[in-house]
Amino acid sequence: MDMTQAIILTIMTAATPLLLAAIGELVVERSGVLNLGVEGMMVMGAVTAFAVAQLTGSAGLGAIAGLLAGMVFSVLFGFLTLTLVANQVATGLALTILGLGLSGMIGESFIGLPGLKLATIEIPLLSDIPFFGRLLFDQDPIFYTSIVAVVGVNWFLFKSRAGLRLRAIGDSHSSAHALGVKVVRARYLAVMFGGACAGLAGAHLSIVYTPQWVENMTAGRGWIALALVVFASWRPSRALAGAYLFGAVSIGQLHAQALGLGISSQFLSALPYLATIAVLVIISLNRRMTLINTPASLGKSFVPER
Amino acid sequence: MSSGGDVKDQETKTPLLETRGLTKIFGSLRACDGIDLAIAPGEVHALLGENGAGKSTLVKMLFGVLDPSGGQILWKGKPVSIGSPGQARATGIGMVFQHFSLFEALTVAENIALALDGNVPIDRISEEARRLSLEYGLPLDPSAHVADLSVGERQRIEIVRALLQNPELIILDEPTSVLTPQEADKLFETLAKLKAEGRSVLYISHRLEEVQRICDRATVLRHGKVTGACDPRQETPSSLARMMVGGEVAQISGAGLGKPGKLLIEVKDLSAPARSPFAVTLSGINLSVQAGEVVAIAGVAGNGQSELFDVLSGEDLVSDAEAIRISGQAVGRKGITERRLMGCGFVPEERHGHAAVTEMPLTANLVLSRHTSDRSAFLSGGPMGLINTEAVAMAAKRICGVMDVRKSGDDPAAGSLSGGNLQKFIVGRELDRQPIVLVVNQPTWGVDAGAASRIRQALIDLAKSGSAVVVISQDLDEVFEIASRIAVINEGRLSAPQPAASMTRERIGLLMGGFHDGTGEADAEALHAH
Numbered sequence: 103m104d105m106t107q108a109i110i111l112t113i114m115t116a117a118t119p120l121l122l123a124a125i126g127e128l129v130v131e132r133s134g135v136l137n138l139g140v141e142g143m144m145v146m147g148a149v150t151a152f153a154v155a156q157l158t159g160s161a162g163l164g165a166i167a168g169l170l171a172g173m174v175f176s177v178l179f180g181f182l183t184l185t186l187v188a189n190q191v192a193t194g195l196a197l198t199i200l201g202l203g204l205s206g207m208i209g210e211s212f213i214g215l216p217g218l219k220l221a222t223i224e225i226p227l228l229s230d231i232p233f234f235g236r237l238l239f240d241q242d243p244i245f246y247t248s249i250v251a252v253v254g255v256n257w258f259l260f261k262s263r264a265g266l267r268l269r270a271i272g273d274s275h276s277s278a279h280a281l282g283v284k285v286v287r288a289r290y291l292a293v294m295f296g297g298a299c300a301g302l303a304g305a306h307l308s309i310v311y312t313p314q315w316v317e318n319m320t321a322g323r324g325w326i327a328l329a330l331v332v333f334a335s336w337r338p339s340r341a342l343a344g345a346y347l348f349g350a351v352s353i354g355q356l357h358a359q360a361l362g363l364g365i366s367s368q369f370l371s372a373l374p375y376l377a378t379i380a381v382l383v384i385i386s387l388n389r390r391m392t393l394i395n396t397p398a399s400l401g402k403s404f405v406p407e408r
Numbered sequence: 409m410s411s412g413g414d415v416k417d418q419e420t421k422t423p424l425l426e427t428r429g430l431t432k433i434f435g436s437l438r439a440c441d442g443i444d445l446a447i448a449p450g451e452v453h454a455l456l457g458e459n460g461a462g463k464s465t466l467v468k469m470l471f472g473v474l475d476p477s478g479g480q481i482l483w484k485g486k487p488v489s490i491g492s493p494g495q496a497r498a499t500g501i502g503m504v505f506q507h508f509s510l511f512e513a514l515t516v517a518e519n520i521a522l523a524l525d526g527n528v529p530i531d532r533i534s535e536e537a538r539r540l541s542l543e544y545g546l547p548l549d550p551s552a553h554v555a556d557l558s559v560g561e562r563q564r565i566e567i568v569r570a571l572l573q574n575p576e577l578i579i580l581d582e583p584t585s586v587l588t589p590q591e592a593d594k595l596f597e598t599l600a601k602l603k604a605e606g607r608s609v610l611y612i613s614h615r616l617e618e619v620q621r622i623c624d625r626a627t628v629l630r631h632g633k634v635t636g637a638c639d640p641r642q643e644t645p646s647s648l649a650r651m652m653v654g655g656e657v658a659q660i661s662g663a664g665l666g667k668p669g670k671l672l673i674e675v676k677d678l679s680a681p682a683r684s685p686f687a688v689t690l691s692g693i694n695l696s697v698q699a700g701e702v703v704a705i706a707g708v709a710g711n712g713q714s715e716l717f718d719v720l721s722g723e724d725l726v727s728d729a730e731a732i733r734i735s736g737q738a739v740g741r742k743g744i745t746e747r748r749l750m751g752c753g754f755v756p757e758e759r760h761g762h763a764a765v766t767e768m769p770l771t772a773n774l775v776l777s778r779h780t781s782d783r784s785a786f787l788s789g790g791p792m793g794l795i796n797t798e799a800v801a802m803a804a805k806r807i808c809g810v811m812d813v814r815k816s817g818d819d820p821a822a823g824s825l826s827g828g829n830l831q832k833f834i835v836g837r838e839l840d841r842q843p844i845v846l847v848v849n850q851p852t853w854g855v856d857a858g859a860a861s862r863i864r865q866a867l868i869d870l871a872k873s874g875s876a877v878v879v880i881s882q883d884l885d886e887v888f889e890i891a892s893r894i895a896v897i898n899e900g901r902l903s904a905p906q907p908a909a910s911m912t913r914e915r916i917g918l919l920m921g922g923f924h925d926g927t928g929e930a931d932a933e934a935l936h937a938h
Contacts, residue, residue: 266522269511269513269518270514270522273512273513274511277509277511278511278522280473280505280509281522283522389684393684394513394553398513
């Protein structure tokens with residue numbers, strides 16, 4: 103493996119959790135729900151995956167447990183905001199704070215332990231393709247999942263009837279209700295999908311990216327995933343591009359620091375965030391496209407009249 | 409168009425749909441109270457009533473959106489329970505909603521697909537929708553985004569969507585309230601076609617003339633109860649109105665509008681770019697209003713009414729300060745508070761959230777709009793600006809008295825008032841100041857006849873007392889009732905205001921559709937030929 107391949111590989115590893123969490127949140131927001139608890143669900147996924155991998159000795163079980171932990175957390179969010187109709191922004195923030203605290207408590211005894219790493223799966227023949235084969239077809243299962251999720255969600259949203267209903271709910275939940283679409287049920291499913299993705303994204307951090315447990319190890323990636331959804335104007339393919347762009351900038355700045363370019367390291371560390379802001383500004387210039395894609399009932403609570 | 413005459417036949421048949429004692433209770437309000445209704449196969453049945461009479465509640469129960477609290481629904485003589493819109497559709501009931509249940513971000517075909525059960529591919533729906541829409545004379549482009557369509561086109565989507573399910577009964581909730589007279593004529597042709605095919609139509613309206621023109625029978629509701637069932641063609645508009653309102657509606661009197669005086673509002677060559685992709689660009693607007701006259705601006709919704717209101721009120725500033733003059737002063741760059749201080753009053757279209765904060769009580773809403781213009785009356789404590797609750801409560805009471813605002817409790821939340829009563833309060837709040845200039849957008853939208861006539865009379869009285877009044881309205885009856893001069897807004901352009909006496913519905917209808925005098929004759933004929 104040469105230098106270029108190694109750099110691309112690290113970019114892919116950095117981008118995968120962002121992509122997964124963003125795709126999950128994209129589906130949630132397309133249904134009109136704003137879950138700001140991505141960071142909390144991710145960190146719960148990370149600690150659960152690490153702990154289960156330690157206790158069972160199987161990183162695979164850890165990944166599944168991480169996914170489930172994110173999902174359980176999202177059901178809590180769904181219960182509060184969809185059943186009890188609590189404010190979505192406040193509940194999401196509370197979920198993040200709860201997740202960061204709870205994961206710190208659960209993970210205390212795991213700090214410093216060497217972790218298990220999820221094995222890569224080599225796809226025969228395809229992995230023999232020169233240059234790209236090793237990069238794309240000799241990867242961990244979470245990477246494959248993230249790519250499948252992009253394709254699958256894109257198909258679901260824009261080709262399937264259920265996806266059409268989901269977009270309709272996000273555009274106008276009361277109209278959807280009047281047509282007989284089950285708004286709350288669909289939103290629960292969307293929120294749970296988002297939770298599962300965030301949980302798996304967290305698991306990726308603690309059993310693939312850096313196989314260990316460190317408190318607050320998500321380090322704001324949940325927030326970046328949220329920004330990526332807006333950045334992607336709620337389109338899965340753009341979320342893929344955004345996540346990899348962000349991954350590239352954040353890895354690039356590490357290399358730039360190593361090369362000693364004479365630019366302050368603080369500025370370089372801030373680069374990915376500056377890039378996000380710049381792209382968000384550029385995207386919001388085309389207001390018609392933004393309005394067509396933005397779920398109009400995003401963040402609004404729904405109480406059916408009966 | 410009319411093909412009645414078989415009324416006797418229908419009475420002997422089993423009704424297609426019948427309700428017996430249908431009741432819906434919200435808290436302590438009996439929105440529908442023991443409704444008996446029978447719709448025969450192949451008839452156009454009118455459901456008449458004022459706003460808040462229970463019409464929408466009734467049809468929501470028929471369409472499975474609301475659960476009845478009591479009573480029975482019979483379909484072809486058999487009791488049925490309609491638990492969801494899906495069940496209603498399966499039964500054979502289609503519905504065209506008053507406030508469209510369309511999704512702006514989706515395409516026409518996607519909107520239609522959402523209302524269909526089963527798994528027909530989107531492409532097939534597009535084809536089918538195109539075919540049906542042409543057959544009924546309602547042309548549609550399935551791949552267009554709803555956000556880019558006019559209100560009339562949006563209604564076509566609703567109708568085609570309902571027709572695709574091949575319903576035996578189609579419910580139309582206030583379908584013409586958003587259409588030009590010409591668009592309405594086309595809709596009536598479609599309804600005649602449906603009737604000829606043996607389908608029944610339940611037609612909800614409060615427009616008597618329309619009901620008399622197209623409906624075979626009518627059921628009248630008031631305060632949630634049936635007050636009459638009749639053949640509308642045997643009735644006079646005033647006898648129908650009595651059933652609806654339960655008493656004579658006060659006649660509006662424009663007598664006493666004297667000679668126009670001083671020029672108070674002067675708009676010259678005003679243009680304003682659209683603020684959002686879905687907003688309208690205002691271009692080359694000229695308008696002058698003198699003291700003592702009411703100028704009405706007619707037009708179909710979404711043609712720049714709210715944009716025009718916003719620049720007149722100062723909610724949106726225009727780049728050229730000279731483009732708008734009030735009492736001779738250039739105010740184009742002055743905000744709403746400055747204009748209020750000059751003696752202007754403004755009533756925006758949307759009651760909830762724009763003209764009033766629904767969660768706050770009436771007194772708080774009063775202070776919110778008049779804290780600067782009536783500072784000395786409502787605030788005390790000098791620079792501290794403490795609210796003088798007593799003075800505010802007095803003023804609120806005065807307004808409610810003058811405008812006959814009916815409310816529960818002394819100072820209820822604005823949102824707890826019915827639409828008509830809240831509107832009376834909001835208009836009264838401005839009138840109470842005796843503004844020299846008043847601009848009102850859709851003053852009686854969704855307001856019942858009693859409240860509407862009160863509001864209209866108050867606007868005329870204000871003009872009589874020497875103020876300049878601009879009324880932006882979609883309601884042609886209202887326009888003719890109160891205006892001294894009439895202008896029409898279409899796609900952000902305003903026609904020159906003409907004396908009301910010289911305007912006809914026909915001419916306004918053409919202006920609404922963008923056909924201008926002289927040049928539009930040929931187009932107008934083409935429109936009628938369809």
